[in-house]
Structure formats: C-alpha cells, structure tokens
Amino acid sequence: MDKQKIMMEFCLLFAAICSSVSSDEWKANVVKSIDALVTSCVVVPCSFSYTGGNLPSSKLRGIWHEKDGTKKIIYHEDPTQIKDNFKDRTKLVGELGQNNCTLEITEVKDHDNGPFCFRVELVRRENNDPTKDMFSFVEDCVELKMLTQPPKPAVINLKTATQGEPYTVTCSVIHTCPSNVPKLTWNLDSTKVIVHHKDIKHGNWETQSILTFIPEEKDDNSEITCTAEFNGGLKSSENFTLRVKRVENYNHIIIPSVVGIGSTVAFVLVCIFMTKKYKKRIEELQSRDGSMWNRLSRMSHR
Numbered sequence: 001m002d003k004q005k006i007m008m009e010f011c012l013l014f015a016a017i018c019s020s021v022s023s024d025e026w027k028a029n030v031v032k033s034i035d036a037l038v039t040s041c042v043v044v045p046c047s048f049s050y051t052g053g054n055l056p057s058s059k060l061r062g063i064w065h066e067k068d069g070t071k072k073i074i075y076h077e078d079p080t081q082i083k084d085n086f087k088d089r090t091k092l093v094g095e096l097g098q099n100n101c102t103l104e105i106t107e108v109k110d111h112d113n114g115p116f117c118f119r120v121e122l123v124r125r126e127n128n129d130p131t132k133d134m135f136s137f138v139e140d141c142v143e144l145k146m147l148t149q150p151p152k153p154a155v156i157n158l159k160t161a162t163q164g165e166p167y168t169v170t171c172s173v174i175h176t177c178p179s180n181v182p183k184l185t186w187n188l189d190s191t192k193v194i195v196h197h198k199d200i201k202h203g204n205w206e207t208q209s210i211l212t213f214i215p216e217e218k219d220d221n222s223e224i225t226c227t228a229e230f231n232g233g234l235k236s237s238e239n240f241t242l243r244v245k246r247v248e249n250y251n252h253i254i255i256p257s258v259v260g261i262g263s264t265v266a267f268v269l270v271c272i273f274m275t276k277k278y279k280k281r282i283e284e285l286q287s288r289d290g291s292m293w294n295r296l297s298r299m300s301h302r
C-alpha cells in the first residue's frame with residue numbers, strides 16, 4: 001500500500017514538473033553545418049517556434065553568440081554588444097515576428113568557423129522602460145566549414161555540336177551567399193544566356209547559367225570557359241574543348257552528277273532523233289529508187 005502511494009506521489013510530481021516545463025515551449029531549428037567561402041557572405045537558415053503563441057518582433061530579441069560563451073556575441077540589435085571582429089559584419093535577415101532567425105555574415109574570415117548559437121529573449125517593455133524578462137530555450141548552433149578556395153563550376157555539355165544548329169551548355173555553381181549570388185560568365189559574346197537561382201536546401205543555393213549559341217566550322221576545337229565570380233571577388237572556372245561536327249557539303253558530288261546525267265540524256269535524245277531522221281531518209285531512198293538501191297546492194301554483195 002505504502003509503496004503504491006509513494007509511486008503515485010512520485011508520478012504526480014513528475015507530471016507536474018513535465019507540464020510546467022513544456023507549457024510554453026521554444027524550439028529552434030538551425031542548420032547544423034554550412035560551407036562558408038572566405039571574403040564572401042554566408043546566410044545561415046534558422047527558424048524557431050514558441051508554443052505560447054505568435055509574438056511580434058518588438059517583443060523578441062534575437063541574439064547570436066559563440067558556443068563557448070553567451071557573452072561572446074556576434075549579433076545583437078544593440079551594436080555595442082557585438083564582439084569587435086564581428087562588428088558591421090552580421091545581420092539578422094529573418095523577421096523574428098515570422099519566427100525567422102536567419103543570420104547573414106558578410107566578408108567571411110577564415111576564423112569565423114563558430115560554432116555560433118541562436119537564442120531568443122522575450123522583451124517586456126513597461127512604460128517605455130525596456131526591462132527584459134528572459135525566456136530562452138535550448139540553444140541551437142551552427143558550425144561553419146571554411147572554404148579558402150571557391151568551388152569550381154560544373155559544366156554540362158553534349159559531346160559534339162553540329163555546325164549551324166543551336167548548341168546548349170549549362171554551367172552551375174553551389175554557394176551559400178544568396179544575398180549576393182555568384183556571377184557566371186562565358187568567354188563567348190553575342191549569345192543567348194539564361195540564369196537561374198535555386199534553393200537546394202540546408203542553406204545551399206545553386207546559380208545556373210544556360211548558354212545557347214550556333215557553332216560554326218571555325219569554332220571546332222575552341223575552348224569554352226565558364227567563370228564564376230563570387231561575392232568578395234574570388235573566382236573559379238571550368239572549361240572544355242568544343243567539337244563541331246561539320247555538315248557535309250555535297251555540291252562536289254551533286255554538280256558533276258547533274259551535269260553527267262544531263263549530258264547522257266541529251267546524247268540519248270540526239271541518237272533517237274538521228275535514228276528517226278536516217279530511217280526516214282533510208283525509207284525515202286528505198287521507195288523513190290528501188291532499182292538503184294538493189295543495184296547498190298548487189299554491188300556490195302560482190
């Protein structure tokens with residue numbers, strides 16, 4: 001009996017603790033790891049939720065700090081709170097009122113690897129006196145993988161081009177700086193180029209350039225290069241050698257054959273005409289002077 005009572009009390013206590021903790025629950029969802037190219041920018045996707053209802057941006061304060069200390073602040077609405085080497089380089093691009101805590105770091109430096117964590121504070125302003133009441137949830141952190149060299153673009157092309165027919169080449173590059181996307185350029189001018197930007201999740205973006213042109217005979221064996229210039233100025237490129245299949249010119253065969261056939265036809269026509277003409281002549285001779293013909297033939301027999 002006693003044991004049961006103790007168990008029940010324990011359960012009640014446990015339930016009470018659980019409900020009090022989970023009543024207003026905060027949850028953050030920060031991408032765990034993201035590539036960051038030095039000198040460029042990086043945008044870290046982040047979202048959070050609060051079961052206590054939607055709160056306006058004015059009541060929320062989003063802070064990003066280094067994992068090893070809540071005072072090592074890299075982003076704060078009050079710039080004086082930000083560590084010197086992150087001043088003017090961080091921006092909250094997400095709307096806190098829309099539960100979006102997306103962070104942008106510009107001019108990425110090779111020691112910006114983090115981890116960086118997001119925390120939110122609930123701000124209570126009473127009589128315009130900003131006294132804050134801090135409610136913070138389990139922090140969620142991101143690690144930046146530093147890239148000192150930009151990734152190479154990927155070029156997709158058909159093996160051979162055909163002279164005079166439209167030919168398409170695609171160049172694409174992956175990046176994490178959607179606020180200042182890389183520029184893709186080709187070493188060809190006066191061409192049709194279409195550019196696409198695509199969110200490929202987890203903070204990665206793809207910039208794609210589709211080039212269409214009409215190759216000529218002289219373009220055979222020429223080098224086609226796609227260059228990506230990233231925010232901050234770093235560049236990378238990829239190239240390939242174009243092979244142009246010639247469209248055979250059959251004139252050297254067609255013209256002589258047309259001439260050949262034509263002259264053959266003309267020759268045959270002449271022959272038919274001549275035969276008809278002579279036949280008539282022979283018949284005329286035979287009918288006009290039979291004896292003469294007979295004599296001639298007899299003479300020839302001898």
Ligand SMILES: *[C@@H]1O[C@H](CO)[C@@H](O)[C@H](O)[C@H]1NC(C)=O
Pocket residue numbers: 047093094095100101102
């Ligand atoms: C958060 O804000 C960023 C920057 O404005 C935006 O690109 C992203 O789509 C937003 N995320 C969500 C889940 O709305």
Ligand SMILES: *[C@@H]1O[C@H](CO)[C@@H](O)[C@H](O)[C@H]1NC(C)=O
Pocket residue numbers: 223225238239240
């Ligand atoms: C073309 O690419 C190759 C290998 O990626 C590289 O060695 C070469 O220098 C490039 N050529 C030009 C003209 O960029």
